[in-house]
């Protein structure tokens with residue numbers, strides 16, 4: 001299948017899952033995760049109407065951002081980010097979804113060039129407290145949101161979660177229900193947040209049925225990573 005075919009299929013799936021849960025497809029943004037794929041793949045997806053791309057590896061991403069300069073793309077950084085690399089992200093990206101410390105928040109705010117719009121950020125939450133995963137605990141979350149909310153060069157948009165991988169729909173549903181509950185609580189306290197970034201290629205259905213507002217789809221659009229994609 002071509003990238004255009006895959007995108008058509010992913011969009012049909014999103015429509016179906018929205019219909020299942022009384023939502024409309026406009027409530028779910030589709031982020032195409034293009035990490036490891038070449039700029040030509042991004043151009044193909046762009047021609048199918050995708051305008052938001054997610055990248056995880058900084059140097060690779062910056063090369064592609066430069067190669068795609070003429071396209072009107074919104075770039076999301078979604079990978080692990082060491083604070084000593086924050087400047088490049090603040091200068092090249094529109095969004096950072098993997099913010100997980102006060103130090104990183106401060107650096108991104110200070111390093112965001114004044115001629116650009118505020119950096120749109122999500123705090124990454126490690127809701128299931130997995131030791132090997134990045135993200136703040138539920139306990140640390142409110143403090144980070146409070147701080148982010150007051151920063152002039154940052155716009156707080158919401159949270160990103162990557163729950164433990166589960167193959168069964170029932171288990172995925174049970175995890176995402178917990179996230180949806182947390183997100184609803186946060187919206188009480190921070191009414192302006194509008195982003196629950198949750199769901200990837202293999203768990204998009206359960207995510208959308210639990211109020212995800214942005215799914216991050218890599219394999220489902222570009223095919224397997226690390227193998228030629230043609």
Ligand SMILES: *Cc1c(COP(=O)(O)O)cnc(C)c1O
Pocket residue numbers: 033035056078079162200201202216217218219220
């Ligand atoms: C790679 C990646 C994705 C995409 O995963 P697929 O399973 O290929 O859809 C989504 N989110 C994050 C944070 C990623 O690193």
